[in-house]
Amino acid sequence: MNELDFSNKTVLVVGGSSGIGNGIAHAFRERGATVHVWGTRASALDYTDSADSRLDGLGYTQVDVSDAANIERCALPFDRLDVLVQAQGTVLYDRQEFKTPGFRKVLDINLTSLMACADKCYGPLREARGAMIVVSSAAAFHSTRGNPAYNASKTGAFGLTRTLGEAWAREGIRVNGIAPGLVDTKLTRVTTGNPKRLEGALRNIPLGRLGTPQDMAGAALFLASPLSAYVLGQTLLVDGGMLLA
Structure with a gap:
């Protein structure tokens, strides 16, 4: 038996049009799953x-999750x-998150939409006795001086994962999470695209x-696999050891 064979399984990756979500979507597709992704642009x-x-190889639907009404209206x-x-997420720089409009925008995408998507997909997940995986961030475990909304939203995602994990377990739905460290995507280019900042960041990652x-x-x-059948409400820190120091 191959526990990582997802043939005849259906997977939805919110935020699967790019970055971490896109990598996750293709990993499931390469293991036999039918994979749908939601993104913000009109078409693939x-x-x-x-x-x-x-x-x-991915089914694509435009759903702007910054407005929960869009999630409620969309047809699965x-x-x-x-x-x-x-895996949806955004961040604002230049102190935009210290102002209410920027703070609210980040919270709507990074946190409120998590609950809206979970609610939208609750029925099909319960029918399949499926799994939900929330991609938060290592930022949930430390401060991020210039990004209060990003930090608050990811800390909230960490708590939501635990709470829904407990709430939905008896419905047959396993809820867990992933907290990535510094991953080279368009959201982190402010660091990874700056040689000086990148050098400093790499010094703090034991895997280098x-x-x-x-x-x-x-x-x-x-x-998502049977290998984690007894794992519930946990958020795995996947950061190359960055938070060990």
């Missing part, structure tokens, strides 16, 4: 200019859902390298 063709996006293209991965979407995908596959 609108991502051809993005180095972080590869949408071949499946009756049964085996795995829901919530950035994380990749594939590193996060490995954790997601584990959490």
